[in-house]
Amino acid sequence: MTIAHETVLRQSHEEPHSLEYSTSGGRLKILGFWMFLATDLVLFGCLFATYLVVRTHAATGPTEGQLFDVPTFTAETLILLTSSFTCGLGTREMRRGSRGGAVSLLIITVLLGLSFVGLEVNEFVKYTSSGANVQTSAFLSAFFVLVGTHGCHVSMGILWMTSILLQLMVKGISQVTAPKVFVVGLYWHFLDVVWVYIYTVVYLMGVIK
Amino acid sequence: MLRGDVQPTPFFVTGDPMILASDVLIALTLVGIVAALTYFKKWKWLWREWLTTVDHKKIGIMYLIAALLMMFRGGVDAELMRTQLALPNGRLLQPEHYDQIFTTHGTVMILFMAMPFIFAMMNIAVPLQIGARDVAFPYLNAISFWMFFFGAMLLNLSFVIGGSPDAGWVSYPPLSETPFSPGPGENFYLLALQTSGIGSIATGINFLVTIFKMRAPGMTLMRMPLFVWSIIGTSVLIIFAFPALTVALALILFDRLMGAHFFTILQGGVPMMYINLFWIWGHPEVYIVILPAFGIFSEVVSTFSKKRTFGYSSMVASIMAISVISYLVWAHHFFTMGAGPGVNAFFAIASMCVGIPTGVKVFNWLFTMYQGRIRLTTAMMWAIGFIPNFAIGGATGIMLAAAPADYQYHNSYFLIAHFHQVLIGGVVYGMLAGMYYWWPKMFGFILDDRLGKAAFWLFNIGFYVCFLPQYQLGFMGMTRRIYTYPAGMGWTTLNLISTIGAYIMGIGFVFIVLDVLYSAWRGERDVTGDPWDARTLEWSLPSPAPHYNFAKIPVITARDAWWVAKQENHGKLNEPDEPIAPIHMPKNSGVPFLFALAFFVGGFGLVWEWYWLAALGLAGVLLCLVTRSWDYNTDYYVPVEEIEHTEMALRRSPT
Ligand code: HEM
Ligand SMILES: [Cu+2]
Numbered sequence: 047m048t049i050a051h052e053t054v055l056r057q058s059h060e061e062p063h064s065l066e067y068s069t070s071g072g073r074l075k076i077l078g079f080w081m082f083l084a085t086d087l088v089l090f091g092c093l094f095a096t097y098l099v100v101r102t103h104a105a106t107g108p109t110e111g112q113l114f115d116v117p118t119f120t121a122e123t124l125i126l127l128t129s130s131f132t133c134g135l136g137t138r139e140m141r142r143g144s145r146g147g148a149v150s151l152l153i154i155t156v157l158l159g160l161s162f163v164g165l166e167v168n169e170f171v172k173y174t175s176s177g178a179n180v181q182t183s184a185f186l187s188a189f190f191v192l193v194g195t196h197g198c199h200v201s202m203g204i205l206w207m208t209s210i211l212l213q214l215m216v217k218g219i220s221q222v223t224a225p226k227v228f229v230v231g232l233y234w235h236f237l238d239v240v241w242v243y244i245y246t247v248v249y250l251m252g253v254i255k
Numbered sequence: 256m257l258r259g260d261v262q263p264t265p266f267f268v269t270g271d272p273m274i275l276a277s278d279v280l281i282a283l284t285l286v287g288i289v290a291a292l293t294y295f296k297k298w299k300w301l302w303r304e305w306l307t308t309v310d311h312k313k314i315g316i317m318y319l320i321a322a323l324l325m326m327f328r329g330g331v332d333a334e335l336m337r338t339q340l341a342l343p344n345g346r347l348l349q350p351e352h353y354d355q356i357f358t359t360h361g362t363v364m365i366l367f368m369a370m371p372f373i374f375a376m377m378n379i380a381v382p383l384q385i386g387a388r389d390v391a392f393p394y395l396n397a398i399s400f401w402m403f404f405f406g407a408m409l410l411n412l413s414f415v416i417g418g419s420p421d422a423g424w425v426s427y428p429p430l431s432e433t434p435f436s437p438g439p440g441e442n443f444y445l446l447a448l449q450t451s452g453i454g455s456i457a458t459g460i461n462f463l464v465t466i467f468k469m470r471a472p473g474m475t476l477m478r479m480p481l482f483v484w485s486i487i488g489t490s491v492l493i494i495f496a497f498p499a500l501t502v503a504l505a506l507i508l509f510d511r512l513m514g515a516h517f518f519t520i521l522q523g524g525v526p527m528m529y530i531n532l533f534w535i536w537g538h539p540e541v542y543i544v545i546l547p548a549f550g551i552f553s554e555v556v557s558t559f560s561k562k563r564t565f566g567y568s569s570m571v572a573s574i575m576a577i578s579v580i581s582y583l584v585w586a587h588h589f590f591t592m593g594a595g596p597g598v599n600a601f602f603a604i605a606s607m608c609v610g611i612p613t614g615v616k617v618f619n620w621l622f623t624m625y626q627g628r629i630r631l632t633t634a635m636m637w638a639i640g641f642i643p644n645f646a647i648g649g650a651t652g653i654m655l656a657a658a659p660a661d662y663q664y665h666n667s668y669f670l671i672a673h674f675h676q677v678l679i680g681g682v683v684y685g686m687l688a689g690m691y692y693w694w695p696k697m698f699g700f701i702l703d704d705r706l707g708k709a710a711f712w713l714f715n716i717g718f719y720v721c722f723l724p725q726y727q728l729g730f731m732g733m734t735r736r737i738y739t740y741p742a743g744m745g746w747t748t749l750n751l752i753s754t755i756g757a758y759i760m761g762i763g764f765v766f767i768v769l770d771v772l773y774s775a776w777r778g779e780r781d782v783t784g785d786p787w788d789a790r791t792l793e794w795s796l797p798s799p800a801p802h803y804n805f806a807k808i809p810v811i812t813a814r815d816a817w818w819v820a821k822q823e824n825h826g827k828l829n830e831p832d833e834p835i836a837p838i839h840m841p842k843n844s845g846v847p848f849l850f851a852l853a854f855f856v857g858g859f860g861l862v863w864e865w866y867w868l869a870a871l872g873l874a875g876v877l878l879c880l881v882t883r884s885w886d887y888n889t890d891y892y893v894p895v896e897e898i899e900h901t902e903m904a905l906r907r908s909p910t
Contacts, residue, residue, distance in 0.1 A: 074391045074468055081460040085498050092502035092535070096517065096528055103523025105516075180515045184523035187515035191506065205877070209884050222887060 064141050065224040072225035079229045083236050090240050093192045100184040107182035110252030119249040122165050129158035130238040137231045145219050152211040159204045166197050199237050206230055268418050278415050307843040309393035310802055314400045315378030322372035325363050332360035334761055341754035343742035353738035354421035361424025367407040372686040373547040377486050379693050383793035384480045386471025388804045391464040393841040399454040401851030406451025409858050413443035420444035428518035428526045433511050439862045445504045446858035452497055459493030462486055473811035480791045484571050485550025488578040489543050496539035503532035534585035542581040548685020552638045555688050556620045558789040559635040560627025566619040573612030580609050590658045591665050599658040606656035610649055633707030637688035640715050644680025669729025672722045695781035699798045703774045710766035717759025724749035790818035795828055797905040803838045806902050837892040850879035
């Protein structure tokens, strides 16, 4: 808030910024969002810790090695990584002032996100229909909750990004919409980073003997 | 005790005559409030001025009122427990009822009394002290408040609907799992804490950004008041600790609602993981609430000693050191769990290290008072009373931190006495000091000193009478969470003394309430805005401050800026030599209230496993998010005439 406040205070001795940093409101939002990501990181950290503690506690259910399917999680990973790339390109288009470019890249990102979630839902359904669900063992509880929390984050991101790209279409690129695009991008990249850890800690460590 | 014979849980709790009586009282109070609001035509006022406000000062006041109410509720729980324990074989409360009461007492006092109290203080003081017009995200600030508020309501609701949780404020599994705690009580606990926890995380982020980005020009970090520094420490701790609580609670909820096996004994669950997660939050949490108290003591001691704080930089360094170390000591809450000598030794030594920066702070307060011109106002009394408390609390903490010795103390009344010594003697004393200190700034009148001191002495004496015997009871083998004890243990006299102390503290609390009522009626008005001849920026403003705080943002050239202005510049801050400009302010909004209400509805649905209601709540939450995201009309400019008019009315010429 208080653009006036800021202009009184800091005048214009700061570097020229890209559009999303051009208002004090935008700068505050972006900093605040970084801090939110820090809290989310701790949240995932705790889920990972729990997973690592119980990952060998398969009880009577299947173990990691018996469950995970290399092609599926590889596809999920490739799709999500690509979506992060398209999302980054979208931010770049936004900075260059190309609304069409930004919107279409964000749409591609959302579609990739949707196919990621689709694959993951499919994977979950496959496991549960083979009798491996949250109630089977501590390992499976932790697996579904860790990976599912990430999946919920991605779904939330899809809804959010859709809302933002609609706003871009309606309102155009401005000092108000630019930070929004940037922040949803940060969120998306963050989820990608978390996925890299899921990929390594859950899937790779799970299938490597 | 295993309650295998699951009966369908009645919706309304009716069995106990005491609960029934409070049901009636609550219903009557509600009817009374509704009738009064309608009769005085205050509904609109309530909505416009309070429920939709985004002004940090008003949000602070709402936090304060809520904290005092919750202190009353938790206090009643405490008096009931002490009454039960006053004599052997007490039969005032049934065992199940006693379990519920110690659970809600702890939960309410830490999450719904201490937390809102610190949020009250930081909302009231931080923006004013750094020369800002509001926090960085005023709208989010309102969300935080309402999330806290509805979380607190959800927990308190369990008292009359569904039954209170009874697995302790720490809610350890397997006790808190479905087989041992069937029924909705435990769910209330989990969802209430989850709801208010989201609000707390948002507050941590909000204040950190505020302090980093919204300071007046010239207010470098090392020129900030120490209270602001303490809020940096608290906010950082909130950001890194609260997500652990979120996860701990969520995982139990998965166990309870979906039949997962995180913390069950069956199917490979590990209950110890919960205990770790809980205390990874839990220990930082005790520092989250004590650091602001430290900050308040720094302000109060320096103001009422008429000296700048001794050792400012070492104060800053110790706040930061405490924030870091307190994150590395969590396992001292379960030395007896058997993690092995290596782990226990690490956590024992780390715990003892916290004593060092804390000691530095205590000595700095003492040196600030040394050779100062001390004025014994009520706020100062609370600050001075705190020092011996914390000396004892710190010393007993170090005793507990000696891992081998802790096998003896753990979960005895010695532990109970320790944490009450620091939580009451530190946090509550600090918050009351802050309340007496900033009260004129909030409300424009000063709390009566005579009544205030009477309250202080009653509370302080009652406090020692109540808790010193408990150390000894701990040595004599009395364990915590017992609902009664037989005669002939040798515990009777000390327990009776302790209960008398608790009653004296209760009377002390009544005196504080009397003080507020009396002073609202005839208290001295604060016409100068600076009743204490204080040192920091908030006292340069009229009391209460106008909603935009500063008509012009001052330029800061030194620590204790207002004191310097009074000494060197005839009480005028350096203000930019320009005419008043329109001020950019956030608009009020009802969405934060509705957003938290949606959480409340969804949470209530999950408590009863009514998933349709939970889905409805979630839909409400999403709707609020979208509404806000599409709202491009969130702020406005206060016109110059209005500012000039306000400043004129406050008798400050807007030159
Ligand atoms: C030098 C400082 C301190 C040290 C070394 C210390 C040490 C300890 C230890 C070792 C325990 C666990 C004992 C046991 O369960 O057997 C404990 C419990 C506790 N401490 Fe402290 N403490 C310190 C300061 C504080 C402060 C400042 C607060 C709060 C403001 C606090 C609040 C608590 C609480 C609430 C518990 C018990 C929680 C429970 O089991 O229900 N402590 N402390
Ligand atoms: Cu601790």
